[in-house]
Amino acid sequence: MTVSYIGSGPYCYANCLAMMLGGHAPTPSQLEVLTGSPFGMQLLSAELPLFDPYGWDPDIGIDAALRLLGWRCTRTGGGDAESAMIRLREAVAHGAVMVGPVEMGLLRHQPGMTSPIGADHWVVVIEVTDDLVVMHDPHGHPYATLPITDFAEAWRAERIAWIDQPFVMRTDFHRVTDVNVADALRESLPAAASWLANEYSGVVPSGTLGTAAALNRLASMLEQGIDNGLRAHLVHFAVRVGARRLNDATVALADIGLHRPASIASEQSRTLGSLQWSLVSRDDRAAATTVRRLSPTYDALLDVIEDSVTRESTG
Numbered sequence: 001m002t003v004s005y006i007g008s009g010p011y012c013y014a015n016c017l018a019m020m021l022g023g024h025a026p027t028p029s030q031l032e033v034l035t036g037s038p039f040g041m042q043l044l045s046a047e048l049p050l051f052d053p054y055g056w057d058p059d060i061g062i063d064a065a066l067r068l069l070g071w072r073c074t075r076t077g078g079g080d081a082e083s084a085m086i087r088l089r090e091a092v093a094h095g096a097v098m099v100g101p102v103e104m105g106l107l108r109h110q111p112g113m114t115s116p117i118g119a120d121h122w123v124v125v126i127e128v129t130d131d132l133v134v135m136h137d138p139h140g141h142p143y144a145t146l147p148i149t150d151f152a153e154a155w156r157a158e159r160i161a162w163i164d165q166p167f168v169m170r171t172d173f174h175r176v177t178d179v180n181v182a183d184a185l186r187e188s189l190p191a192a193a194s195w196l197a198n199e200y201s202g203v204v205p206s207g208t209l210g211t212a213a214a215l216n217r218l219a220s221m222l223e224q225g226i227d228n229g230l231r232a233h234l235v236h237f238a239v240r241v242g243a244r245r246l247n248d249a250t251v252a253l254a255d256i257g258l259h260r261p262a263s264i265a266s267e268q269s270r271t272l273g274s275l276q277w278s279l280v281s282r283d284d285r286a287a288a289t290t291v292r293r294l295s296p297t298y299d300a301l302l303d304v305i306e307d308s309v310t311r312e313s314t315g
Contacts, residue, residue: 051242
């Protein structure tokens with residue numbers, strides 16, 4: 001049995017996109033699938049496990065989801081903190097602004113956040129006063145406020161490894177073409193197959209591994225014993241978001257009649273979700289076994305999605 005997951009979790013950019021698209025928005029779960037994030041796994045620099053595809057990052061995913069849905073926006077970034085805050089102040093005078101990535105560890109309105117932790121996050125800024133930034137933070141803080149200097153420090157995002165420039169924001173969200181979610185999901189399938197095949201040709205951090213190689217390396221790391229930092233990353237972020245992404249992919253694929261891919265994604269989500277207890281209870285050998293079970297499922301998902309794409313194209 002597959003049940004749609006509804007609850008808390010690190011879906012910050014999907015939640016922010018849903019806020020920006022307003023009444024026209026698909027659900028955050030559907031948006032997340034359209035970003036392509038469920039379709040792969042990578043080990044950045046052979047060290048940091050992320051349950052999203054090789055070479056993928058949230059910026060790529062946001063652009064993909066908007067394009068598939070027939071939306072456009074303006075993305076700007078760079079400069080110094082002063083010029084960035086001027087740009088933000090001018091933009092928010094015309095409407096809400098999607099800001100990110102920001103360094104989550106420097107969002108000091110969140111309890112316990114006092115220093116960088118290298119975690120990317122997105123917020124929707126709705127006002128900038130003389131002293132404060134007012135935002136909807138999808139990590140559970142509507143109308144949160146933060147002093148301008150603190151917000152700018154977080155927005156610089158110096159510890160976020162994948163960004164190409166600081167102070168990125170998105171404005172002027174507008175619909176170009178009326179596309180329903182089911183059609184957007186079908187249109188996303190070739191990209192999903194490409195991600196599953198590790199076909200990204202851009203620059204990745206040295207040593208980064210994709211899917212099978214990444215999972216096998218992670219299993220070996222678990223067998224040798226992992227440190228508290230990596231365990232915290234897995235149990236507080238990577239496993240939670242990965243299992244949810246795959247469950248959302250399960251529901252989305254079933255909704256458009258792709259029951260074979262949905263069945264495999266469901267198996268993946270259940271397997272990954274079960275990893276949480278092994279990691280929390282520090283049974284790393286059991287965790288390694290679970291990770292190794294995941295490895296062949298990505299090739300299996302690729303095969304059935306490619307078959308679906310072929311059948312769709314030959315009509």
